[in-house]
Amino acid sequence: DGEGGEGGEGDEGNECKEKIPFVAYESWRETLNFVCDARLPLARLREDFPEADFGGVRHEEDPLSEHYVNRFGPFEDYAEERESRDDEALERRVRRAWADVATRPERSVAVVSHSAFFWHMFARPELGVVVYGDDDAEALMAGRGFDNCEMRSVAFEIL
Numbered sequence: 001d002g003e004g005g006e007g008g009e010g011d012e013g014n015e016c017k018e019k020i021p022f023v024a025y026e027s028w029r030e031t032l033n034f035v036c037d038a039r040l041p042l043a044r045l046r047e048d049f050p051e052a053d054f055g056g057v058r059h060e061e062d063p064l065s066e067h068y069v070n071r072f073g074p075f076e077d078y079a080e081e082r083e084s085r086d087d088e089a090l091e092r093r094v095r096r097a098w099a100d101v102a103t104r105p106e107r108s109v110a111v112v113s114h115s116a117f118f119w120h121m122f123a124r125p126e127l128g129v130v131v132y133g134d135d136d137a138e139a140l141m142a143g144r145g146f147d148n149c150e151m152r153s154v155a156f157e158i159l
Helices: 042-048 063-072 087-102 115-122 135-142
Strands: 023-025 053-056
Touching (some): 042 053, 087 115
């Protein structure tokens, strides 16, 4: 058909020999600060992304949004950051995110998340989650923010 996609011209030799898992985990989501950060109901996500495995998302409704609305009030009444001010909860979620990856049988994985979550993960040593092996690695991961669609490679070990 010449338009690309499955069966389009130029696709020869690009077929995967096996299905690559596409797994969603609640732990890798955007930080919950503003109304735009709240996630859709699980049924809607399954409908919009039928190729994804949502086994890592346990709740139909957004539990993080519910937690912070209960703590700070409705989004229209409280327009400040929410989760970004909750270091203990962020630390737990970052640790859970790495633990979720560690349960995967694959040894190479691509993780997609939001730049704000990556910033909390890699550039906030006070959370005590990430320890760098050398100054170059720290400069790469924490020296500047993440750009949209940027890819960075990391090796990790759960301690």
